[in-house]
Amino acid sequence: xxDFVAVAKVSELPDPGKIMLEVDERIVVLVHVGGEFxxxxxxxxHDGGPLAGGExxxxxxxxxxxxxxxxxxxxxxxxxxxxxDTLAHEVKVEGDTVLVRIKDD
Ligand code: FES
Numbered sequence: 001x002x003d004f005v006a007v008a009k010v011s012e013l014p015d016p017g018k019i020m021l022e023v024d025e026r027i028v029v030l031v032h033v034g035g036e037f038x039x040x041x042x043x044x045x046h047d048g049g050p051l052a053g054g055e056x057x058x059x060x061x062x063x064x065x066x067x068x069x070x071x072x073x074x075x076x077x078x079x080x081x082x083x084x085d086t087l088a089h090e091v092k093v094e095g096d097t098v099l100v101r102i103k104d105d
Pocket of ligand 1: 044045046047048049063064065066067068081082
């Protein structure tokens with residue numbers, strides 16, 4: 001299992017806010033919302049749209065291509081046209097540092 005990787009400072013990302021990152025050669029979206037951090041793949045399961053460019057509303061991140069929404073807490077596909085979940089990764093905060101552990105497919 002991969003190790004946790006330091007990816008950002010808490011103070012760098014507003015709440016609500018999101019940022020695209022590369023962690024262990026994987027493109028992901030780190031989301032800060034409700035005082036918590038979450039991390040999901042930057043890939044919409046409908047047709048590969050870049051979720052980092054989508055609109056964040058509460059815990060829902062909408063794909064900018066056709067509007068499918070995903071729950072940033074667990075990667076669940078919430079609305080059509082996506083029917084499959086995207087992958088969610090482990091996140092923890094130590095002091096002012098946000099760390100992510102990439103989940104294998
Ligand atoms: S590629 Fe994301 S909704 Fe179609």
